[in-house]
Amino acid sequence: MNTFLILLPLLLTMLYSLATVPLLVWMERRIAAFIQDRVGPNRCNIGGIRLGGIIQSVADMMKLVFKEEFLPSHIKNKFYYLIAPSIAFVSAFLTFMVIPYADNITVNGQIYYMQALPTELGVLWFLAFAGLGVYGIILGGWASHNKFAILGSMRATAQVISYEVAMGLSLVSMLITYGTIHLNEMVTYQTQSFFLIPAWGVIIQPLATIIFIVTAFAETNRAPFDAAESESEIVAGYHTEYGAMKFGLFFVAEYIAMAASGALIVTIFFGGYQLPYMTTNDLINNFETILWGVIIFAVITSILFLRWMNKNNRFEFSSNGETKIYTTLIIGFTVFTTILMAYYALGFGETHKVGVMILQFVLFTIKLFVLHFVFIWVRWTLPRFRYDQTQKLGWNILLPLSLANIFITAIVVVIGVNYGN
Amino acid sequence: MGIKVVHRHGNTFKEKMYISAIFSGMKTTLKHFSANLKDASQIPTVCYPDEKPTDITPRYRGVHRLTHRKEDDSIACVACFMCATACPSNCIDIVAIAREDGVDEKMPKVFNIDLLECIFCGYCVEACPCDAIRMDSGIYSVVGETREEFVYDKEKLLSIKGISKEEYSLAK
Numbered sequence: 001m002n003t004f005l006i007l008l009p010l011l012l013t014m015l016y017s018l019a020t021v022p023l024l025v026w027m028e029r030r031i032a033a034f035i036q037d038r039v040g041p042n043r044c045n046i047g048g049i050r051l052g053g054i055i056q057s058v059a060d061m062m063k064l065v066f067k068e069e070f071l072p073s074h075i076k077n078k079f080y081y082l083i084a085p086s087i088a089f090v091s092a093f094l095t096f097m098v099i100p101y102a103d104n105i106t107v108n109g110q111i112y113y114m115q116a117l118p119t120e121l122g123v124l125w126f127l128a129f130a131g132l133g134v135y136g137i138i139l140g141g142w143a144s145h146n147k148f149a150i151l152g153s154m155r156a157t158a159q160v161i162s163y164e165v166a167m168g169l170s171l172v173s174m175l176i177t178y179g180t181i182h183l184n185e186m187v188t189y190q191t192q193s194f195f196l197i198p199a200w201g202v203i204i205q206p207l208a209t210i211i212f213i214v215t216a217f218a219e220t221n222r223a224p225f226d227a228a229e230s231e232s233e234i235v236a237g238y239h240t241e242y243g244a245m246k247f248g249l250f251f252v253a254e255y256i257a258m259a260a261s262g263a264l265i266v267t268i269f270f271g272g273y274q275l276p277y278m279t280t281n282d283l284i285n286n287f288e289t290i291l292w293g294v295i296i297f298a299v300i301t302s303i304l305f306l307r308w309m310n311k312n313n314r315f316e317f318s319s320n321g322e323t324k325i326y327t328t329l330i331i332g333f334t335v336f337t338t339i340l341m342a343y344y345a346l347g348f349g350e351t352h353k354v355g356v357m358i359l360q361f362v363l364f365t366i367k368l369f370v371l372h373f374v375f376i377w378v379r380w381t382l383p384r385f386r387y388d389q390t391q392k393l394g395w396n397i398l399l400p401l402s403l404a405n406i407f408i409t410a411i412v413v414v415i416g417v418n419y420g421n
Numbered sequence: 422m423g424i425k426v427v428h429r430h431g432n433t434f435k436e437k438m439y440i441s442a443i444f445s446g447m448k449t450t451l452k453h454f455s456a457n458l459k460d461a462s463q464i465p466t467v468c469y470p471d472e473k474p475t476d477i478t479p480r481y482r483g484v485h486r487l488t489h490r491k492e493d494d495s496i497a498c499v500a501c502f503m504c505a506t507a508c509p510s511n512c513i514d515i516v517a518i519a520r521e522d523g524v525d526e527k528m529p530k531v532f533n534i535d536l537l538e539c540i541f542c543g544y545c546v547e548a549c550p551c552d553a554i555r556m557d558s559g560i561y562s563v564v565g566e567t568r569e570e571f572v573y574d575k576e577k578l579l580s581i582k583g584i585s586k587e588e589y590s591l592a593k
Contacts (some may be wrong), residue, residue: 034457035450039466210440312461381450382443 005112009101012361013116016263016368017096017256022057024255028376029053035380048322064251067244072144075241080143085242085249088136092253095129095260098122100184102273102360103280105353114357115184122183123171126264130219133257134160137221137228140250141238152237155387156228159218162394163225167215169402170208173409174268177205183264187272191279198276201269207405209269211398216261218390221254223379227387262371263364270367273360280356287352290359291345295338302334477559479585482543484560485534485573486581488553488590493524496579497590498553500529504545512538513545532575536563551592559584 026041030053033040041056049055075081097117105112119125134156141153178186192199202209218225229237239250266272275283283290306327313323344355385393435441457464467474477483488497500517516531545554558581565571582588 031454034454034464037453037457037464037466039461039464039468042468312458377447377450377454381446 002107002110002112005105005107009114009116012101012114013096013099016099016101016365017093017259018252020259021252021255022054022061024259024372025057025060026052026054027372028379029056031373031376032380035377049325050322061248064245064248069244069246072241075143075145077143077145080139081241082246084136084140084143085239085246085253086136087139088133088253089249089256091129091132091136092256092260095126095133096256096263098125098183099260099263099267100187100272101364102357103187104184105357107353113184114360120182122186123175123181123264123268126260127168127171130257130260131160131164133253134219134221136253137238137250140242141228144238144241146241148234148236149238149240151234152228152230152240155230156221156238158387159225159227159390159394162391163215163218163398166211166394166398166402167219169399169406170211170215171268173208173402173406174201174205174212176406176409176413177201179413183267183272186268187274188279190271191274191277193277198271200271200276205269205405205409207401208409211402211405212269213265214393214398216265217375217378218394220257220261220375222258222375224382224385225390226384227390230384232384258375259368259372262368262375266364266367266371270371272367273364275363280360283356283359284352287355288345291341291355294359295341295345298334298337298341302330306330474561477561477584479557479559479583481559481561482541482556483558484536484563484581485539485545485554485556485578486558486583487532487575487578488555488583489579489588490524491589495522495524496528496553496575497551497592498529498532499525499551500527500532501550503548503550504554507544507548509542509544510538510540512536529575532578534573534578536571536573537568552590553592555583555585557583557585 030040032038041053042050044050044053044056044059046055071078071081098115098119098121100113100115100122102114104114115122117125137156138153138160141149141151141156144150174186175181178189180186180189186201190198190200197203217223221228227237229239231237234240239247242250274280309326309330310323313326430436489495490497500515502515502517505511505513505515512535514531514533514535515529517527518530520526520528541556543556546556560581563571
């Protein structure tokens with residue numbers, strides 16, 4: 001049990017970062033298609049089962065893994081060329097290590113953190129490794145010995161110095177507000193409420209939220225700040241000379257960085273794994289009531305989903321009864337989980353702590369995927385910033401705004417501490 | 422002289438803020454997304470080959486066909502070589518013989534169209550004085566495994582049905 005509780009957050013980190021990448025690629029392509037009135041990938045199947053096209057991203061990954069690993073002969077610094085994608089990948093992966101997926105759980109008097117790296121330096125670790133990810137891009141572009149690649153990495157360099165300051169400063173105002181750099185305590189802070197409004201970061205610090213989200217887009221190299229890659233101007237930017245899984249690592253790193261940024265935004269600004277108004281103890285004490293709510297929510301959701309799927313699962317291959325298989329599976333799964341939850345909701349089980357932990361995982365995942373949707377939605381809405389515009393935005397607008405925000409926050413906090421109550 | 426004053430956008434404070442423009446843009450994309458998510462059948466994409474195109478009209482230049490005469494259902498072609506002469510890619514091969522049944526003077530003994538050489542320009546249809554060759558079959562996909570399969574002979578061309586109202590040759 002103890003070993004399991006230590007390994008669980010590590011396992012979840014792997015799950016959230018690596019296993020969601022095919023899902024994110026699929027979401028990206030399907031949402032882009034729907035925004036542009038297209039259909040998106042929906043043909044790839046294993047025995048007629050398409051899962052709405054998720055199989056396509058699995059097939060893409062297989063292709064990248066089995067492609068020939070070539071090394072262009074003009075490259076002098078082979079070591080740097082080969083290590084660059086690994087830097088981008090590893091640092092994107094490591095940023096995920098400090099995100100709390102659920103509240104600390106106490107078993108037999110010992111506290112287990114639900115973050116892969118049980119450190120209290122949460123935000124600092126994130127900033128360090130998120131910044132390091134860009135070094136992989138810069139190094140890759142330089143080592144490729146290619147004009148387009150070096151242009152791409154120059155743009156990445158110019159971009160990184162223009163947004164990282166504003167990013168750090170917007171976080172400083174959040175640290176002043178919460179009075180801690182420990183991510184888990186930040187989430188605990190956000191369970192409070194004032195005047196019946198949940199004290200989420202987005203409500204008490206809207207300006208910092210906007211600045212942080214904008215800079216998070218820049219930091220993950222996603223549109224509208226994907227000048228380093230800009231495929232319409234400089235071929236593919238920093239990864240022009242990369243093929244097969246070396247390109248795949250850059251590609252995966254971008255999505256993991258997006259997932260990690262999304263996780264941090266959820267944690268700092270959107271209440272993390274918590275329901276508004278409810279602390280973990282409230283959840284544990286009212287577990288039965290909450291479970292009934294979850295049961296009703298799950299049943300209604302699956303009924304709505306079934307109706308939606310039967311209407312919209314178009315282009316079914318001949319007559320393998322794909323929709324019927326899904327319907328059976330979903331009904332079976334819903335009945336199974338409902339019975340399981342009803343067992344605990346009627347008061348037979350005693351593992352409320354574990355139940356609350358699972359509930360918090362689910363809440364965190366839902367919030368995370370809503371934020372991923374926003375990331376993708378923005379990418380397919382906004383055109384790319386020119387790279388001087390990015391710098392102008394970073395230095396002239398975001399930096400003064402975040403500085404002003406720090407001053408105002410500090411004044412409010414000092415007044416609140418000294419003259420409040 | 423009238424002077425047209427062109428309004429320059431992007432100078433007001435609201436426009437410099439970007440935020441309102443960004444949100445209105447995101448509203449538009451979300452509208453498309455949610456409409457397509459709610460009802461996937463309204464997406465205009467045709468998932469060929471599971472779905473076949475529905476907009477093939479008689480004017481679509483598909484595979485050629487040879488028409489029949491209305492009176493006796495015999496071949497309408499009189500082997501005048503106009504189509505073969507007009508053809509820019511020389512894909513029509515005709516051998517003429519005299520017609521013995523008294524309906525007309527000549528008819529083709531051989532009428533081959535090599536579809537691999539044909540560029541589907543439709544000049545043969547325009548050149549034909551007897552409305553004997555048409556491209557209104559509506560067939561947009563021709564497949565085969567050998568080159569010989571793509572050479573359509575007289576019998577094959579006569580057997581293709583058209584999708585236009587006029588089944589027979591309209592020539593008087």
